[in-house]
Amino acid sequence: MIISITNQKGGTGKTTTAINLSAALAFKKRKVLLIDMDPQAHACWGVGVREGDCLSLYEVLSPQAEKRVSFKEILKKVDDNFWIAPSSILLSVLEQQLADSKDKDLRLKMALEKERVEEDFDFIIIDCPPNLGFLTVNALRASSQILIPLQPNIFAFKGLEYLLQLVDIIKEKTNQNLSWKILITCFDARLKYTYKFISQIKETYPDNMCDTIIHVNVTLCKAQEEGKHIFSFDKYSRGAKDYFMLAEEILSQDNKVAWNIEVEEEADKIYVVGDFNSWRISEQFMLNKLDGNKFRNTFYLSPGRYKYRLVVDGRWQEDKSNPLRVKNPFGEYDSVVELK
Ligand SMILES: Nc1ncnc2c1ncn2[C@@H]1O[C@H](COP(=O)(O)OP(=O)(O)O)[C@@H](O)[C@H]1O
Ligand SMILES: [Mg+2]
Structure with a gap:
């Protein structure tokens, strides 16, 4: 805005x-x-x-x-x-x-x-x-x-x-x-x-x-x-x-709601990409690395249901900590989050 x-x-x-x-x-x-x-x-x-x-x-x-x-x-x-x-x-x-x-x-x-x-x-x-x-x-x-x-x-x-x-x-x-x-x-x-x-x-x-x-x-x-x-x-x-x-x-x-996302991965940098940011990597959707291999950040999005993936050191993958997922056209899975 x-x-x-x-x-x-x-x-x-x-x-x-x-x-x-x-x-x-x-x-x-x-x-x-x-x-x-x-x-x-x-x-x-x-x-x-x-x-x-x-x-x-x-x-x-x-x-x-x-x-x-x-x-x-x-x-x-x-x-x-x-x-x-x-x-x-x-x-x-x-x-x-x-x-x-x-x-x-x-x-x-x-x-x-x-x-x-x-x-x-x-x-x-x-x-x-x-x-x-x-x-x-x-x-x-x-x-x-x-x-x-x-x-x-x-x-x-x-x-x-x-x-x-x-x-x-x-x-x-x-x-x-x-x-x-x-x-x-x-x-x-x-x-x-x-x-x-x-x-x-x-x-x-x-x-x-x-x-x-x-x-x-x-x-x-x-x-x-x-x-x-x-x-x-x-x-x-x-x-x-x-x-x-x-x-x-x-x-x-x-009217935006907080999305607290936390994942555990062995990595240096993790970005979140999804339909909320046109599936583009941007600094705004980077997770912060905590101690060990924990990554976390809070994002603010309008309420809705979103598909997303993680870009872990350049590799695109689903969020393994999230059981909600749907198959995408490439035969892999997109994770899903619903924000109310
Ligand atoms: N709420 C306020 N209480 C006291 N002084 C204020 C307040 N708001 C602005 N000022 C002071 O009034 C002056 C003008 O404010 P400023 O924000 O620079 O106005 P503008 O950008 O519209 O010209 C400044 O010296 C500022 O510190
Ligand atoms: Mg001024």
């Missing part, structure tokens, strides 16, 4: 949400990629990556980059289950460079599809710049969901209409499935007018509000200043709890 964090206003909590929602999903054992689409590179700074020191999206997306690289080459590991695709100030000249290109709004989508990046992650979160320009359009065209962080004040409504108009245009022109939700950020319970604002916005968009509300919490700022996400800075802070709840809300709509 690809989620853009978008609002053309600056300072609404986009970057804070992008970083800490990603971290919360990773904390909950989902594989997450945070794409920093803002040339200001605040998301990079917020997780301790100095964007000038590394390859960036510019080297992937620009036809004029001195050194062109693949998308996967630029990824930096932030933490367990958490990677970032760094931004660069040079992204701000990309639109000019691509002015004559017919598919300039699809550059990010094409880059992700070319390398099947989505198959390697449970969630891709995109931190957008504070405008509705070409980079934001690229992010939206690659996404299936938009999260719109909104600070509860009278100015927040201003501009929201334009963003929603853009979403409508994209949906009409392209048939793209693009849902959106508003996330209230920086909520301060001491300020009376904020309650009025929230009831007003709930009345206007009753079906598009996140249940979770992010409270004002200075620890979130401190963590960002230190280049850390909130779960490594202070996981018991109010901010951590709020983003943890937001992750739970997003996971509950995702």
Whole structure:
């Protein structure tokens, strides 16, 4: 699932949400990629990556980059289950460079599809710049969901209409499935007018509000200043709890269930392939080697019945620890798992 964090206003909590929602999903054992689409590179700074020191999206997306690289080459590991695709100030000249290109709004989508990046992650979160320009359009065209962080004040409504108009245009022109939700950020319970604002916005968009509300919490700022996400800075802070709840809300709509698979084999590397990943070997479906010859991992799939096999050091075979199996067209057996 690809989620853009978008609002053309600056300072609404986009970057804070992008970083800490990603971290919360990773904390909950989902594989997450945070794409920093803002040339200001605040998301990079917020997780301790100095964007000038590394390859960036510019080297992937620009036809004029001195050194062109693949998308996967630029990824930096932030933490367990958490990677970032760094931004660069040079992204701000990309639109000019691509002015004559017919598919300039699809550059990010094409880059992700070319390398099947989505198959390697449970969630891709995109931190957008504070405008509705070409980079934001690229992010939206690659996404299936938009999260719109909104600070509860009278100015927040201003501009929201334009963003929603853009979403409508994209949906009409392209048939793209693009849902959106508003996330209230920086909520301060001491300020009376904020309650009025929230009831007003709930009345206007009753079906598009996140249940979770992010409270004002200075620890979130401190963590960002230190280049850390909130779960490594202070996981018991109010901010951590709020983003943890937001992750739970997003996971509950995702409707995926855990599949805990454990096998005993003499091997170095075991991958699981099946109809859930088009029978392709990918790092996302690799089992972790424990002590001895035990391998284990947890995967999250939609409820259903799946056929799968193990690729044990390159050899395809059934999962011998699972008695449920069906014969395949090659006269061998596929293992079967049913997830409810
Ligand atoms: N819930 C919050 N409580 C306190 N400060 C916050 C909160 N969310 C964001 N901030 C602070 O507000 C400023 C702007 O937030 P940021 O996420 O960078 O916004 P945007 O990316 O929309 O410009 C930052 O200094 C950030 O630390
Ligand atoms: Mg930002």
